[in-house]
Amino acid sequence: MSIKNKVISTLALSGAVLAFSAAVSAQDATPSTMEKTEKVPKRGGHGDKHKMGGRRGMMHGIELSEAQKTQLKAIHEANKPSESAMSEMRELRMAKRAGTLTADQQTRFAAIKAERKSKHAAVKAQIDSILTADQKQQIETRKVEMKQKMQERRELRKQRKANQTETAKPVAG
Structure with a gap:
């Protein structure tokens, strides 16, 4: 490679580095204080669901x-x-x-x-x-179902924990 090509390559490379650094420094890295303090609702937020049991409460699905x-x-x-x-x-x-x-x-x-x-x-x-008696029965049925689901979750959690401890143990040998 000739000296002329080396000089041109070096100048082109330094020009590219300079352009890249200028573009990066032009970006605003920190949001303004207004943006920081602004509350943005999260996806799947709770909203008002938890008032009086919300969607997941015992009264959900019961016609009142x-x-x-x-x-x-x-x-x-x-x-x-x-x-x-x-x-x-x-x-x-x-x-x-x-x-x-x-x-x-x-x-x-x-x-x-x-x-x-x-x-x-x-x-x-x-x-x-x-x-009413029918509504009370629906609530009791829901309680039984929720207890069963909770028990299933506990068992799954225990199984996962047992699997994690088995895989985490080093194999001797």
Whole structure:
């Protein structure tokens, strides 16, 4: 290769590198703060499905009259936990996870759990009072089906875990 060809090749290569670096530096690498703070809904987001059981709740698929729907909504609104109670429970849970739960906090934690349990039973009784016998039967059938599905998932998870531990063990020999 002659000196002239080497010089031309070197100049062409350096020109290409310069053009490429200019194109890369022209791109905005970091999004603006407005773009960072903007909340974009994720695909498959939950939305409002979880209110009153949502699509996956026990009431899904059960035909309710408009009066029953109104009564259910009123029951849930009347028994909605207060924001202060929720934040207190959240703080107690965090303290328990951190291992810094005092004896007083432990008794308060137990009291809140007992209160929630009794409130849940009262709500269930109120809901049962507005449902027909057929609707109650449909819910019980759904509960049995959900328990079976949950058991199947547990077994699959155990099988996968067992398979992973078998494949992860080194073969001696």
